[in-house]
Amino acid sequence: MIMKNWQIPEKELLFSGHAACQGCGGALAMRLALKALGENSVATIPACCWTIISGDVLYHALKVPVFHTAFETAAISAAGLKAGLSVRGLKDATVFAWAGDGGTFDIGIQAISGAAERNEDIIYFVYDNEAYMNTGIQRSSATPWGAWTTTTPVKHPEDKPKKNIDEILAAHKIPYQATVNVAYPEDFIRKVTKAKNVKGFRFIHIFAPCPPGWKMASDISIQVARLATQTAIFPLYEIENGRNYTVSYLPPNKLPVIEYLKMQGRFKHLKEEDVEHIQRMVDENLDYILKKHELTHGTLENIPRPEFYK
Template sequence: MSERAPLLKSQRSLDHELVNQGHMACPGCGAVLAMRYVLNVLGPKTIVVLPACCWSVISGRHPASALNVPLFHTAFETAAAVATGVRGALDARGDSETHVLAWAGDGGTFDIGLQALSGAAERNEDIIYVCYDNEAYMNTGVQRSSSTPPGAWTTTTPAAQPEDRDKKDIMGIMAAHRIPYAATAAIAYPDDLMAKVKKARDTRGMRFLHIFCPCPTGWRTPPDMTVELARAAVQARVFPLYEVENGETWSLTLEPEGRPIADYIRAQGRFAHVDDQTIAQYQSATDRRWDQLMKRMAQGC
């Protein structure tokens, strides 16, 4: 995991940054990179709807703001609902140009916000919904969510009784709503990520992006490992990069090497208690999920 990232096309966008310096994220936060890449594609004509999540704090304390776009803080479970209203009002005012970006964490998406998200997806609301996934309730101090992977320590899944359920298949759920566009992305692959944001930007209707964002604070990893961990997750097929159009066309956007997941697991303090035998089980489970994904790629839906 020591390879150097190639020069990024995304670096060209630095002259019109929409994420300011001086934000309030922890050092090495993956979610800040994700916001930066997404906003740099969507541009200044974007309204952000932000439910309770790490970004509620990252965005800064009143009257400062870390974003150069309008931002509305809202209740935990209402990202998709409030975005529905913002879109409706823009439409009523004849503004079809401005993008509405609902920006929620995994807790606000997989758990408490799932009903509103499902409603918006079913109605095919013309919004872009991003779930930045750091695999637990990090803002409240690392509690498990239904996105927390098996074996992970959190403050509510202590090492003596770690998380024992698979991550909820949020992409499967969103694909089942037959929305025009859904994709996974990871902050280690900004060109792939930004290409997907562009595709989302140029599609109308409900768009869903599931962005993998390692969290040094919650994962018990050094802050300078964040990008490499995201890359390791993708290459180990833990977090494959793909897109789904209309719930039917599934396509891989990056062929992972299929590295053993042991390297990915061993690099993180949250898995420190996990033994080799258990890692072997996780490897089997990862392989099984990958095979299922490949079947979907081949068959559609």
């Protein structure tokens, strides 16, 4: 792979000594996000893997403060921090919520909808590893169709498609939202930097592989994450004001979903027809997003397709 145009800030705000598993997408996501957000930031974290990763009461692995909060409160907790800092005159601080998919797609969605509708001036990050990993791999509404989890066992795998959280947020017409993938760090940094400079409610949906939860080796995390976007299982795009869609990247040659699925133990039980079903859902979703892009831009020709992103 050729590493060109590699523009990632060098300054680290996440330090070694954190408690993440090897190959954790959620940990890498925080490392990247903080590079873009900088030190004039405060975080609030609800119950999720990151409750553990950041360190216990005696240690703290981040160069920004973290206010730990209850599972369903990430969005409002951030809004409250913003209000508290504002009345103290610290109006320019970036306040962000950092939650898992369970805390976002499921238990936290009411507070997110409220904060999004009120256009609270915060950034909401969801690091999506597609199940309740911290409690031991139970399905969430972010778990994709066909996946094994401990509550969707192999004989009865997940039989509902992944909830489309991005469209739910788009319906709130928030000023800025984007999908990012830890395997595409430049795109990740660019979007978080852009989000940082927008006022109002911003939503960043992070694709974050989980080796123990996805039943794969920890050293293929990035490879699998990259395949998620190359197969269009997790397309990268931005939405502004709930209306303007911009696809950030299209793979020069879109790979079949099996290339992604076959790498992970959680999909091992899938039959050929299951894979076909997933392929159809993925194609339909990509088609929908491309149509939205075309509606916004009048063309698909302006979507980048760099070889570099293979």
